[in-house]
Structure formats: structure tokens, C-alpha cells
Amino acid sequence: MEASKRVIVSRAALVHNFELCRRQANGAGIIALVKADAYGHGMLECARLFADLGAAGLAVADAVEGVALREAGLAVPIYVLAGLAPQTVPGIVAHNLTPLVSDGAMLERLAHEAQRQKRVCTVHLKVDVGMGRQGALPEDFPELTRKALSLPAIQIGGMMAHLPKADDRNSDHSERARDAFARVSAVARGLVPYPLSCHLASSGALFYVADSRFDQVRPGIALYGCYPGGAAGKKSAGAPDLRPAMSWTADILLVRQVPAGHSIGYDCTWITKRPTKMAVLPLGYADGYLRRLSNRGQVLIAGRRAPVLGRVSMNLTVVDVTDIPGVDAGDEAVLLGRQGADEITADELAGWMETINYEALCLIGRLNRRVYQD
Numbered sequence: 001m002e003a004s005k006r007v008i009v010s011r012a013a014l015v016h017n018f019e020l021c022r023r024q025a026n027g028a029g030i031i032a033l034v035k036a037d038a039y040g041h042g043m044l045e046c047a048r049l050f051a052d053l054g055a056a057g058l059a060v061a062d063a064v065e066g067v068a069l070r071e072a073g074l075a076v077p078i079y080v081l082a083g084l085a086p087q088t089v090p091g092i093v094a095h096n097l098t099p100l101v102s103d104g105a106m107l108e109r110l111a112h113e114a115q116r117q118k119r120v121c122t123v124h125l126k127v128d129v130g131m132g133r134q135g136a137l138p139e140d141f142p143e144l145t146r147k148a149l150s151l152p153a154i155q156i157g158g159m160m161a162h163l164p165k166a167d168d169r170n171s172d173h174s175e176r177a178r179d180a181f182a183r184v185s186a187v188a189r190g191l192v193p194y195p196l197s198c199h200l201a202s203s204g205a206l207f208y209v210a211d212s213r214f215d216q217v218r219p220g221i222a223l224y225g226c227y228p229g230g231a232a233g234k235k236s237a238g239a240p241d242l243r244p245a246m247s248w249t250a251d252i253l254l255v256r257q258v259p260a261g262h263s264i265g266y267d268c269t270w271i272t273k274r275p276t277k278m279a280v281l282p283l284g285y286a287d288g289y290l291r292r293l294s295n296r297g298q299v300l301i302a303g304r305r306a307p308v309l310g311r312v313s314m315n316l317t318v319v320d321v322t323d324i325p326g327v328d329a330g331d332e333a334v335l336l337g338r339q340g341a342d343e344i345t346a347d348e349l350a351g352w353m354e355t356i357n358y359e360a361l362c363l364i365g366r367l368n369r370r371v372y373q374d
């Protein structure tokens with residue numbers, strides 16, 4: 001059965017964004033971020049597409065995601081960024097995943113397991129140049145590197161760091177962190193008798209931080225067509241024109257006329273000020289159209305803006321179509337994306353939700369049935 005609502009993912013937009021990132025990367029390899037179900041766009045579909053386009057690697061948050069990619073037949077290097085719990089170590093080794101490692105104890109655990117499986121585990125070492133979550137401090141990094149070198153079942157594939165303010169153009173934090181990373185990576189290259197792949201840049205650094213590319217780059221949000229830093233980030237990125245890959249549409253369930261003074265939705269938070277033609281949409285906060293959008297969000301119908309009336313319910317949302325002629329049940333409402341000459345961007349929707357485009361995409365993409373278009 002065809003659903004009355006759908007998230008549509010444009011493959012053409014994903015390809016366009018990948019190619020744009022590749023141009024920005026200027027020769028550095030692309031590690032495509034597919035964590036969080038590819039920011040809501042579907043991990044397997046996106047991973048296959050980026051691998052086919054020539055991604056040098058894929059990155060996930062958790063080892064479980066990496067195993068799913070291997071089981072789907074993806075053969076490129078897969079980096080496990082965050083979820084390095086002890087119980088994931090056997091699977092990481094067995095599936096040839098590349099964990100990002102911050103400490104000696106984890107190196108020993110990986111080495112022990114690799115020896116047991118008669119394999120070599122390739123790791124990338126993580127240095128903390130200001131994110132303050134994981135990673136060895138710069139002064140401790142040589143010791144971590146020597147530790148890895150001392151373990152025969154460990155191969156150091158490379159090293160990396162992550163920037164906390166890559167989208168903030170008014171700060172020189174990223175430039176200083178980049179210089180710290182360059183210093184640490186030079187020391188590491190001096191210690192390790194084989195080539196290392198060094199990588200620092202997420203989407204923000206790719207667009208805004210000079211000389212941050214090193215050997216590989218790790219774009220995430222840009223592949224999905226949004227700018228880190230939202231609408232302001234888009235302006236300051238200048239030329240590059242990313243294309244949003246996700247849109248979200250629903251078919252109107254019902255159009256009704258109610259008189260002035262009529263209450264709409266739970267808690268009667270909207271009382272009509274005039275005779276009102278309202279349209280009922282088949283989705284609500286259970287689908288990620290957050291309750292915060294009550295009396296605040298807008299959708300596109302016939303290319304025009306229809307404001308949300310009253311509370312968003314669990315599975316229903318009411319919008320005002322009084323000023324839009326000819327609206328019928330079955331007509332399409334756009335909650336995210338373009339319709340006619342107008343567009344509701346992830347940044348605009350996220351603003352109403354009091355969050356950032358990243359969170360809006362993850363939430364909406366994962367809660368809704370996805371349809372892929374070429």
C-alpha cells in the first residue's frame with residue numbers, strides 16, 4: 001500500500017553534493033559520514049552510492065553499524081568514530097573495521113583480540129585538539145603512538161582530530177586547532193616507519209578552514225545538502241551550492257470549513273478568528289513533526305504557505321488553507337522541501353523546532369518511510 005506521507009531522498013542531489021565535496025577536497029580522499037542512518041537518509045543506500053562514487057572510506061558512529069555495512073558487502077575502509085565499547089572489540093576485528101582509538105588500554109584490548117583471531121587490526125589514533133570528548137592530549141600523543149607501534153597485531157592506519165567550531169568564521173579557534181593538529185601529525189609521522197593518513201576536516205572545515213584537508217576529509221552534513229552553521233553558514237560559504245537531498249510530503253486527509261470562534265486541537269490553543277478552511281494532515285509528533293511546531297510551523301500547499309493551527313497531535317496536524325483556493329483532500333502538502341516557487345529548508349524547519357538542520361534531518365529521516373528518487 002502506498003503511504004499517505006513519505007520522506008523522499010534524491011540520489012541526484014547526493015551525487016551532486018559528493019562531487020562538490022570532492023572538488024572542495026582538492027585531491028584529499030573522501031570519508032563519507034553515514035552515521036545516524038546517514039543523517040536520516042538511509043545508511044545502506046547512501047553508503048553504496050558514495051562507495052560507487054569513489055569514497056575512500058565510510059564512517060559510522062557505532063561498531064554495530066559498521067558490521068551491517070560489511071554484511072551488506074561494502075568493502076571500503078569503515079571507520080568507527082564513537083562507539084568503541086569493550087564488547088564490540090571481537091566484531092571490529094572480525095569485520096575489519098577501523099576504530100578510532102584514544103587510549104592505550106583499548107589498544108591492548110584490540111591487539112589481544114586480533115592476536116586471538118590471527119589478524120591485524122588497523123586503527124586510527126585520535127588526538128584532542130579542543131573537542132574535549134575523546135582523543136589523547138597532544139602531549140600524550142607520542143606515547144600513544146609508541147604504544148601502538150609496540151603491539152604487533154596493531155597497524156596504525158592514520159590519525160585524526162575533530163574540530164568543535166569548524167562552522168564559526170568569527171573565531172580563529174579552528175586555525176589554531178589545525179596548526180596543533182599539523183604539529184602532532186608531523187611528530188607522529190616521524191615516529192611511524194610507514195605512511196599515515198591524517199584527517200581533520202568535517203564539512204565545516206572543508207568549506208571554511210584553509211589548509212585543513214590533509215590526506216582525507218570527513219564530510220557529513222554537506223553530503224546531504226545542508227551547510228554546517230545553517231542559513232548563515234550557507235551565505236558565508238559563498239560559491240558552493242549544495243542541494244538538499246531530503247524532502248518530506250504528505251497527502252491532505254480532509255479539508256473542512258469551520259466558523260469563527262471555533263477551537264482547534266488539544267487544549268484549544270487556537271480559536272479561529274474568521275470562518276476558516278482547514279486541512280488535516282496525516283502526521284504529527286510521532287513522525288517527527290514536533291509538538292513545538294504547534295501554532296508555529298508552516299507547510300506548502302499549492303506552492304503557498306499554510307500555517308499550523310493549534311497543537312500538533314501525535315498523528316494529526318491541522319493547517320489553515322483559507323487563503324489557498326481549490327485545496328482538496330489528496331492534494332500534496334510539503335513539510336520540508338520545494339513546492340512551486342517556495343521552499344521550506346531544513347534550516348527553516350529546524351529553526352521552528354529550536355534546533356539545527358542536523359537534528360531535524362536525523363529525526364525526520366529515521367521516523368518516516370523513505371522513498372528514493374534518481
Ligand SMILES: *Cc1c(COP(=O)(O)O)cnc(C)c1O
Nearest residue numbers: 033162202203218219220221228
Ligand atoms: C559527524 C562527524 C563528522 C562530520 O561532521 P559534519 O559536520 O556533518 O560534516 C566528521 N568527523 C567526525 C569525527 C564526526 O563525528
